Amino acid sequence: MPTKVGIMGGTFDPIHHGHLVAASEVAHLFGLDEVVFVPTGQPWQKDLAKVTPSEDRYLMTVIATAENPQFRVDRVEIDRSGPTYTLDTLREMRSVYGPGVELYFITGADALGAILSWHNVDELFDLAHFVGCNRPGHHLSDTGLPEGKVSLVEVPALAISSTECRERVRKGEPIWYLVPDGIVRYINKTGLYLES
Numbered sequence: 608m609p610t611k612v613g614i615m616g617g618t619f620d621p622i623h624h625g626h627l628v629a630a631s632e633v634a635h636l637f638g639l640d641e642v643v644f645v646p647t648g649q650p651w652q653k654d655l656a657k658v659t660p661s662e663d664r665y666l667m668t669v670i671a672t673a674e675n676p677q678f679r680v681d682r683v684e685i686d687r688s689g690p691t692y693t694l695d696t697l698r699e700m701r702s703v704y705g706p707g708v709e710l711y712f713i714t715g716a717d718a719l720g721a722i723l724s725w726h727n728v729d730e731l732f733d734l735a736h737f738v739g740c741n742r743p744g745h746h747l748s749d750t751g752l753p754e755g756k757v758s759l760v761e762v763p764a765l766a767i768s769s770t771e772c773r774e775r776v777r778k779g780e781p782i783w784y785l786v787p788d789g790i791v792r793y794i795n796k797t798g799l800y801l802e803s
């Protein structure tokens with residue numbers, strides 16, 4: 608049974624090396640036994656009409672993480688109906704892993720900066736420790752967040768976003784090396800992102 612578990616939540620539309628490097632570095636810095644990638648079901652703060660079907664995002668996350676024995680992907684959010692709240696996910700993770708396991712929820716600077724707008728934010732900090740990672744173009748700060756519940760860490764900075772990857776595919780520009788090779792092939796095979 609693991610004792611320290613990282614949770615990397617994201618829409619992963621598509622998953623890219625910025626996500627993977629952040630998860631890998633936080634696992635190293637905090638001595639995590641595993642990192643669970645959790646693709647969102649209905650990311651209610653995004654324009655849902657423009658979000659790729661969850662099965663495609665789930666499959667891409669599986670492909671991108673398959674080679675790393677420390678990484679796994681959980682369907683908990685894509686199998687849950689209604690808007691995706693991290694609170695529900697952390698409650699479920701807490702009940703699966705039991706009280707003895709430390710949970711670390713990994714975010715980039717932009718997500719951490721928006722956390723006060725999340726559903727029932729006050730309860731989140733009782734369920735997991737939050738780790739904020741630097742991200743180019745975003746200011747990393749824990750201002751306004753409860754003391755002792757959040758760590759800010761430096762990870763190798765990668766100026767990659769899913770938005771930019773989608774835009775590049777639409778324009779016929781390469782995304783090789785921004786995302787794992789298997790993700791380039793999955794996108795080419797399915798025709799994802801050709802139209803915006």
Ligand SMILES: Nc1ncnc2c1ncn2[C@@H]1O[C@H](COP(=O)(O)OP(=O)(O)OP(=O)(O)O)[C@@H](O)[C@H]1O
Nearest residue numbers: 616617618619625714715718742765767768769770
């Ligand atoms: N390059 C990056 N460096 C560090 N953290 C990142 C990076 N890209 C994304 N993250 C973090 O990963 C999590 C999931 O991000 P998400 O799936 O929304 O990707 P995104 O690139 O921000 O997508 P989009 O451009 O569609 O908003 C968030 O906590 C986000 O802050």
Ligand SMILES: O=C(O)c1ccc[n+]([C@@H]2O[C@H](COP(=O)([O-])O)[C@@H](O)[C@H]2O)c1
Nearest residue numbers: 616617618647650652692693694725726
């Ligand atoms: O719980 C919420 O209300 C909430 C609101 C916005 C984002 N989140 C979570 O933050 C993580 C990153 O989200 P996103 O939209 O940047 O991909 C992902 O796990 C989301 O479920 C959670």
